[in-house]
Amino acid sequence: MIHQTEQYKIMKVAQIGGGYTGKSSLYLRYLQGEFIDNPNYIGVEFYTKTIKIAEEQIKFQFWDCHLNEKIYSLYQNYFKQCSIVMISYDITNRYSFDRAQLWCKDYNQKKLNKVALLALIGNKCDLEQQRQVSYQEGKHIAKSLGMLFFEVSSKTGYQVNELFESLISYVININ
Incomplete structure (x- = not known):
C-alpha cells in the first residue's frame, strides 16, 4: 500500500517485536549507518528516509512499535496502512x-492487512555463540506463515542494507 503525493510516494513500514530484540537499533543502523545499543525508547518511535529509485522519490515512514501484550491491540489499526510489516526476534x-510466532499468527488470523509484505527478522546474528534459534527454524516458521525471512546484525551492519533493499524492491515491484 503506497500512497502518492505530488512530490513522492509514501511507503509505511512497521516493525514489531518484544523488548530488547534490537528493533530500534536496526532502524538506526539503516537510517544513520551507526549502531546505538539499547536506545531506551518507550511507545512508538518514528523515522523517515527518502530514497530515489529510478526516477521516483520514495519517502519511507518507519514506525518502531515497542510492544507488549497490553498495548498490541492499539497498533492493529495502524498495521492496516502499512506496505511492510516486520516482526522481529x-x-x-x-x-x-x-x-514473534504468536504475533505473526495473530496478524495473519485477523487479516490486519492483506496487501502488506510480511517479514520475520532474526536480529543479533553477531552473537552466534549464544544462539538459541537456528537459522533453519526461523526460515521454516517464516515459510509456513507465508513471510519473507532475514537474519541481520544491527551491531555489525550484517545484512541490514540488504534487508531493506530487498523489502523495498519487493514492494515496489508488486505495486
Whole structure:
C-alpha cells in the first residue's frame, strides 16, 4: 500500500517485536549507518528516509512499535496502512522467537492487512555463540506463515542494507 503525493510516494513500514530484540537499533543502523545499543525508547518511535529509485522519490515512514501484550491491540489499526510489516526476534532469546510466532499468527488470523509484505527478522546474528534459534527454524516458521525471512546484525551492519533493499524492491515491484 503506497500512497502518492505530488512530490513522492509514501511507503509505511512497521516493525514489531518484544523488548530488547534490537528493533530500534536496526532502524538506526539503516537510517544513520551507526549502531546505538539499547536506545531506551518507550511507545512508538518514528523515522523517515527518502530514497530515489529510478526516477521516483520514495519517502519511507518507519514506525518502531515497542510492544507488549497490553498495548498490541492499539497498533492493529495502524498495521492496516502499512506496505511492510516486520516482526522481529532476538536469535539469542527463545522466548522472543516464540512471541514473534504468536504475533505473526495473530496478524495473519485477523487479516490486519492483506496487501502488506510480511517479514520475520532474526536480529543479533553477531552473537552466534549464544544462539538459541537456528537459522533453519526461523526460515521454516517464516515459510509456513507465508513471510519473507532475514537474519541481520544491527551491531555489525550484517545484512541490514540488504534487508531493506530487498523489502523495498519487493514492494515496489508488486505495486
